[in-house]
Amino acid sequence: MSKMEEFTSLVCEVTKAIKSMEVNKDLQVFLSERFSPDSDVFKALSALCREGMDDGWLGKHEGGGIRYGRVIKPSEETNGFSVDVVLMKDIKGPYHVHPSGEIDMVVPIDETAEFDGQGLGWKVYKAGSGHYPTVRQGEAIVLYLLPNGEIDFTKPN
Structure with missing residues (x-):
């Protein structure tokens, strides 16, 4: 199995567990318990x-x-989820809206790094929300799961 196949298999394990769940704070709690950083x-x-x-x-x-x-x-x-992976260091990214929500797995490279205030773990944005994705206090990788691959890079209201 290639690294990409292994990666895809693991992502699918997560998406299978959440496929029928609403993208909201309850999902963040579920992910934090079921797929905790210690899992x-x-x-x-x-x-x-x-x-x-x-x-x-x-x-x-x-x-x-x-x-x-x-x-x-x-x-x-x-x-139905797309997967994007991003590497950011002490930077504010471009504003965007999540038509169907956004699920983020935060993997700090630097122990103190946070993505939108979240260190190692999960961050979930509900449908219709928007933000400037921001990493502070170091470097982090963020794995984004987007329902139907939907993301809208637009200007904030």
Whole structure:
């Protein structure tokens, strides 16, 4: 099994568990319990995210000081979720809205790094929410699960 196949398999384990759940704070609690940073799935995905960034099979694009890339398009296999992986260091990214919500797995490279105030773990944004994705206090990888791959880069209201 290739690293990308292993990565996809682990992502699908997560998306299968959440496919019928509403994207909200309850989902964040569920993910934090079921796929906590101490879980085998979280640890394996974290290691693959780091390895993928180091080896270049993740984060193939770079712009504005951010490495990024959509690595999996939404499909039946992923239960309708797309997967993007981003590497950020002490930076505020471009504003965007989540038409169907956004689920973020935060993997700090620097122990103190936080993504939108969240250290190691999960952050969930409900449908219709928007933000400037921001990493502070160091460098972090963020794995984004987007229902139906929906994201709208727009100006804030």
